[in-house]
Amino acid sequence: MDKQQTHTLWQIVKYYFNVMPDKEDESLTVSQINSGISFHGANLWVLIFAIFIASLGLNVNSTAVIIGAMLISPLMGPIIGMGLAVGISDLELLKRSAKNYLVATGISVLTATIYFLLTPLNEAQSELLARTSPTLYDVLIALCGGAAGILAISTKGKGNVIPGVAIATALMPPLCTAGYGLAMGKAQFFFGAFYLFFINTVFISLSTFLGVRMMHFHRKQIVNASRVKVVNRYILAVVVLTMLPASYMTMKIIGKSVADNNVRKFVKKECTFPGTQVVSQSTDDKTLNLVLVGKTISNNQIDHMRSMMGEYQLGGYRLNIIQGSQSDSVLIAQTLNSANSNTEASKQKIMEQSARIQALETRLEGYERYTLMSAEIGKEASTVWPDVMGISLTRASEWKNDSTRTSQYVLAVVGCKRTLGANERARMQSWLKERTHADSVRLVVTR
Incomplete structure (x- = not known):
């Protein structure tokens, strides 16, 4: 490919991906972001109501209610404001954005804490639990969401990007979960959820900063090169420190997913016997527990299963086979723990069904x-x-x-x-x- 063809190809790529022709007037963009930074009056009340709605959604495990709270939340304003302030070197804007960010965060957590102290529903639902273990994927979501947000604000054809960014980055639910952790005295919930909120804050601001610089926003004042280097070092340090715990959690999740996949393959291919069924499988501290019902498998078959574990990268695991009458007790315990059996009547029904199964198995054994x-x-x-x-x-x-x-x-x-x-x-x-x-x-x- 000669130089002219390369130049033509670059012109085509630049035509499709260049956002500068769509760029809005800088003053209008800065003014729009400025207007969404402050929290007082109606804006503050909207934040409080949004927190109550999100807390209700988490409490009753309603995804639709949580999405509604994220759509009306004004929390995105000061976060984008901080990224813009660093990008255009506006120290006063940075101070004001940081101050309002801290005020909004404090009020949000306090509101959620008050709600969860008053509500009679104290059980942690799946939507709430999902906000307690942030990973590297949350970093990527915040980066992409923040990039889409600053592009939408800074260009003429804004469309409906901002509501989508608010839903994708999910700023409200982590703060509500942090409030739940404080109300219930669960430090793990508080720190896990607040860390997720901090991840969203840092990487939405980082995306805003990068977007502002890529679109060549004019700096408010002339700064020397050494000052810019110091600022960039601080930004890099915060980004790296924020990513480290999330990276560690992601590696653990990926490792667990790989191990679970290997366990499924092992059980499917090596633990299938005529007349015997694997009804439960679990891993606990490098031990693979299998609960079997039906025909009892021999010790030779169990030894063969153990010898094949290395083929599925499970060499470090110990195989524990639960079968016969022992498996009945395990299944009863699992049923009682997993079923929604908070009443004595439902527990009694499960026990009666178990007793009937054991009686039928005894009769069947007599015939066999x-x-x-x-x-x-x-x-x-x-x-x-x-x-x-x-x-x-x-x-x-x-x-x-x-x-x-x-x-x-x-x-x-x-x-x-x-x-x-x-x-x-x-x-x-x-x-x-x-x-x-x-x-x-x-x-x-x-x-």
Whole structure:
């Protein structure tokens, strides 16, 4: 590609991506941002009501209500103001933006704290819990949201970008969650949510600063190169320090996701046996717990499963198999913990269902016991009675018209080459009764 073609390609790219022709008058942009910085009068009341709405949404776990609160929140103003102030070297604007930012933050947390102290609903819902563990993805969201925001404010075709930025960056819910942490005395909730809010603040301001410089906003006053370098160093230091904890949390989340994916693959491919089902899987302190129901798997199969864990990058994990009667207890505990069973009636229902399942399993085991015993007893019987060809054992019940209850016994069907005499039949019936440990045995001999 020659120099002329390269120049033509650059002109095409510049035509599509250059925002300077759409740039609004700088004075109008600065004036618009200035008007949204201060919090007093109606603007302050709108902030308080938005906090109440967001707190209600978090309390009842309503995403629609939370989005509505983010749309009416004026919190974005001082954050963009700080980025603009650094970008145009306006110290007075920076001071005023920072002051209003601190006032708005304090009032927001105080309002949310008062709400959660008064509300009778104290349980942390999923929407609230989602704001307690910020990651590097929140940094990227804040960066992209702030970039879209400053572009929308600084250009003529603003469209409906600002409401979308307010929803994407989600400034209100973290402050409400911080208020919940204070009200409930949960430091982890407070610091996790406030850190998420601080991430949004820093990187929305950073995007605003970068956008202002890329669009060549004029600095308010001439500053020397050394002063600019000092400011840039401070900005870089704040950005790096803010990103470090989020990066650590992100690496932990990614590591956990990879491990969970490996566990799913391992369970799907190595823990599938006929008549056995994995009903629960969990990892706890490098231990993989599997709860199995159905046919009990052998120790050899368990050893094989353990030997295959290294193939799925699970070599550092210990495999714990829970099956048989032990799995019933674990399933009951999991059901009680996961189900919404706060009332005694619902807990009692779960316990009754569990007792019924155990009773049915006991009955089923009684029927299967004689079926599995047939092969073993058949070999012994053919040694004592060489003419015996096969034995079938089963549990049977009988009801008589003159009785109020049914009687149970073991029915033994014996295939024989010849007809057995009365003494042989009696001796075989007695032997089967002893061998099966049954109260009553009925013998049927077929040829």
